[in-house]
Amino acid sequence: MTKNLVIAAALSLALTGGAMAADLPSTITFGSSMQLTGQDANLGRYYRDAYQLVIEQINKAGGVKIGGKSIPITLKLVDNQSDNNLAVRQYVGLVTQDKVDFLLGPYASGTTIPVSSVSEKYQIPMVEGGGASPQIFARGYKYIFGLLPPADDYFASTLTMLGQLQPKAHTVALVTADDAFDVSVAKGTKKLLAAAGMEIVLTQTYAAKTTDFSSIMAQIKAKTPDIVLWGGLEPEVLNAIRQAKSLDVNPKLLMSFTVGVPAADFRKALGNDANDAFGMTAWLPSPALKDTWFGDAEKFAAAYKAKYGYDPDYHGAAGAVAVETLVKAIEKAGSLEKSKVRDAIAASDFDSLYAHVKFNAGGQVVIPQIVIQIQNGQVTPIFTDKFIGKPVFPVPAWSKRG
Amino acid sequence: MNGRWFALAAAVALLAGVPWFGNAVLIQFGINALLIAVLAQSWNILGGFAGYVSFGNSVFYGLGSYGVAIAMAQWNLPFWVGLIFAATIAVAFAALLGWPILRLRGPYFAIVTLGISAAMSALASNLDIAGKNVGLILPLTRNDTLFYEASLVLLAAATLTVAWIARSRFGMALIAIREDEDAAASVGVNATRFKIAALAMAAFFTAIAGGIHAYWITYIDPAGSFDTTLDVRMVIMTMFGGPGTVLGPVVGALVLSAIYEVLADSISKAAALFFGIVILVAVIFLPRGLVDLGGGFRVLRWRYFLTNIRQYRI
Numbered sequence: 186m187t188k189n190l191v192i193a194a195a196l197s198l199a200l201t202g203g204a205m206a207a208d209l210p211s212t213i214t215f216g217s218s219m220q221l222t223g224q225d226a227n228l229g230r231y232y233r234d235a236y237q238l239v240i241e242q243i244n245k246a247g248g249v250k251i252g253g254k255s256i257p258i259t260l261k262l263v264d265n266q267s268d269n270n271l272a273v274r275q276y277v278g279l280v281t282q283d284k285v286d287f288l289l290g291p292y293a294s295g296t297t298i299p300v301s302s303v304s305e306k307y308q309i310p311m312v313e314g315g316g317a318s319p320q321i322f323a324r325g326y327k328y329i330f331g332l333l334p335p336a337d338d339y340f341a342s343t344l345t346m347l348g349q350l351q352p353k354a355h356t357v358a359l360v361t362a363d364d365a366f367d368v369s370v371a372k373g374t375k376k377l378l379a380a381a382g383m384e385i386v387l388t389q390t391y392a393a394k395t396t397d398f399s400s401i402m403a404q405i406k407a408k409t410p411d412i413v414l415w416g417g418l419e420p421e422v423l424n425a426i427r428q429a430k431s432l433d434v435n436p437k438l439l440m441s442f443t444v445g446v447p448a449a450d451f452r453k454a455l456g457n458d459a460n461d462a463f464g465m466t467a468w469l470p471s472p473a474l475k476d477t478w479f480g481d482a483e484k485f486a487a488a489y490k491a492k493y494g495y496d497p498d499y500h501g502a503a504g505a506v507a508v509e510t511l512v513k514a515i516e517k518a519g520s521l522e523k524s525k526v527r528d529a530i531a532a533s534d535f536d537s538l539y540a541h542v543k544f545n546a547g548g549q550v551v552i553p554q555i556v557i558q559i560q561n562g563q564v565t566p567i568f569t570d571k572f573i574g575k576p577v578f579p580v581p582a583w584s585k586r587g
Numbered sequence: 588m589n590g591r592w593f594a595l596a597a598a599v600a601l602l603a604g605v606p607w608f609g610n611a612v613l614i615q616f617g618i619n620a621l622l623i624a625v626l627a628q629s630w631n632i633l634g635g636f637a638g639y640v641s642f643g644n645s646v647f648y649g650l651g652s653y654g655v656a657i658a659m660a661q662w663n664l665p666f667w668v669g670l671i672f673a674a675t676i677a678v679a680f681a682a683l684l685g686w687p688i689l690r691l692r693g694p695y696f697a698i699v700t701l702g703i704s705a706a707m708s709a710l711a712s713n714l715d716i717a718g719k720n721v722g723l724i725l726p727l728t729r730n731d732t733l734f735y736e737a738s739l740v741l742l743a744a745a746t747l748t749v750a751w752i753a754r755s756r757f758g759m760a761l762i763a764i765r766e767d768e769d770a771a772a773s774v775g776v777n778a779t780r781f782k783i784a785a786l787a788m789a790a791f792f793t794a795i796a797g798g799i800h801a802y803w804i805t806y807i808d809p810a811g812s813f814d815t816t817l818d819v820r821m822v823i824m825t826m827f828g829g830p831g832t833v834l835g836p837v838v839g840a841l842v843l844s845a846i847y848e849v850l851a852d853s854i855s856k857a858a859a860l861f862f863g864i865v866i867l868v869a870v871i872f873l874p875r876g877l878v879d880l881g882g883g884f885r886v887l888r889w890r891y892f893l894t895n896i897r898q899y900r901i
Contacts, residue, residue, distance in 0.1 A: 281611035
């Protein structure tokens with residue numbers, strides 16, 4: 186009895202390697218494994234939508250231009266169900282079976298780290314807009330390129346802005362969650378604060394998904410720092426602001442948060458209490474960001490909303506420009522040869538709907554965060570490397586707000 | 588008997604040859620499927636033979652992952668030294684853990700095992716040497732054949748160990764504990780000691796599987812290493828194949844992995860749902876596992892399924 190079953194098991198193993206896709210020379214194929222179901226599906230869909238929209242737009246304009254020919258792009262997108270092991274297998278499948286020409290990244294650092302090993306093993310360039318962890322780029326890999334700015338620098342533009350404002354900020358409370366991303370934020374911010382000559386009077390790390398911040402708030406109240414810098418996830422930031430209000434915790438100048446502030450849900454959840462909060466975003470759909478295929482970022486955002494019914498945020502913009510980076514590099518290299526395209530990506534230097542794309546030695550873009558503030562329920566851009574809006578500063582105490 | 592051995596040898600040879608005639612995707616799938624089969628087979632030692640259902644074996648997998656990752660990423664030691672280190676800490680942890688919790692019986696034991704992995708995950712995310720919540724990066728190796736064959740050798744070793752257990756005094760003692768622990772004790776079986784030995788064996792193989800996986804995927808973090816869904820999967824796969832048998836967990840793990848892969852490829856959105864249906868059907872029609880089907884079906888034909896349903900009053 187056992188022999189039949191063993192053979193059956195071996196056969197079922199063999200069967201799974203079956204499906205093959207034809208590699209047509211008349212089209213260039215980009216492959217990606219994305220979280221379309223499972224716990225990360227919400228954000229995974231942003232990237233799928235962005236990939237599809239931009240490829241449609243590029244094909245409408247004739248496709249990729251190599252040596253006087255225009256070749257359309259095909260997207261081969263598979264669902265990894267938010268499972269890292271499956272994502273690794275799918276990328277190997279995209280490379281070896283579907284024989285895709287180039288790779289687009291998945292969502293999130295946790296998945297990007299293992300799958301970047303696949304692009305490195307097979308020496309096929311992968312451009313991703315979903316993982317910001319410095320660990321992706323610290324390994325000396327040559328075939329992975331990332332479009333999200335490094336976590337270390339999130340507060341850089343905020344601190345530059347504070348240097349140009351009166352009254353000057355001297356004392357800081359730095360509060361961060363203990364997840365991988367925010368640990369990097371804390372590490373980088375400490376360096377930035379030392380360089381700016383500010384004194385850290387309170388450093389607090391809390392367990393990710395914490396909901397009760399009353400003891401942290403009590404400590405902030407006791408130290409009364411000039412500014413509070415907060416690195417965490419959106420629900421944590423929401424609770425922090427609610428509790429700061431109910432416990433009447435007021436830093437002298439401002440509170441700034443790594444996430445949440447640009448999101449519409451955030452403003453809806455907090456109502457008037459969201460006002461005056463400082464935050465940051467890597468991207469705003471501004472007409473100043475010129476783009477080869479869409480014209481500018483504002484037109485991209487409009488096309489995106491028309492097609493999918495919701496506004497894109499920086500995830501979608503980064504995903505779209507991951508595709509553009511590959512196309513620009515192929516056109517510049519004038520070939521589909523992997524190593525030539527890889528070198529062309531590394532030398533990227535162009536304006537896009539997302540940002541000016543230029544990679545550092547590790548393969549990650551360097552984009553300054555735009556400082557934003559909620560004013561009268563609206564996201565107001567304040568500062569890039571210069572002021573582009575007028576801040577409400579210093580932020581009034583809770584008791585003095587309307 | 589000879590025929591069966593021949594078939595087994597042929598199956599092993601076929602599996603061993605996959606890196607030469609199979610494609611890269613099959614090798615990737617093979618590594619995952621063989622490693623989860625090792626977990627199922629290890630779980631089978633205590634769960635299948637002694638009847639102690641553990642929902643905490645993923646802790647050994649996590650310890651193995653971290654053992655190898657710490658040895659390689661933090662101390663720059665070679666892979667094989669990492670594996671020895673990983674196996675040592677996992678076995679030591681099993682012995683330490685087994686002493687108090689294996690005095691508990693039945694559901695009490697199962698409940699205690701539930702929290703272990705989460706606790707260890709919290710510990711790892713606070714230790715500097717384990718990279719805290721950020722995790723650890725291992726060096727990249729371009730040798731998937733090595734990982735595949737290492738996984739296969741490990742599975743063969745685990746299966747041979749279980750084959751030995753099935754016909755040894757040790758195995759008899761475990762079965763005696765499963766059938767009636769008090770009676771076993773009354774004829775001189777030191778139940779706690781046997782159960783700890785069984786858990787330590789499971790820890791050994793599970794940890795090495797975790798170590799191989801860590802080096803292969805080149806990145807570990809607390810959530811991915813102390814993955815409690817593994818606990819459920821190893822139990823389901825063992826039950827599906829046939830608990831307390833030598834080949835059941837292996838067949839169960841490989842067949843279920845293959846079914847899952849096909850479902851994930853063809854109907855990704857509903858894959859989890861259909862997978863659930865497969866398990867449900869298996870529980871109703873094959874309560875003693877897939878390996879029981881061959882013999883039972885030959886004797887009873889289609890009545891085999893009916894008999895199962897009646898016997899277990901489903």
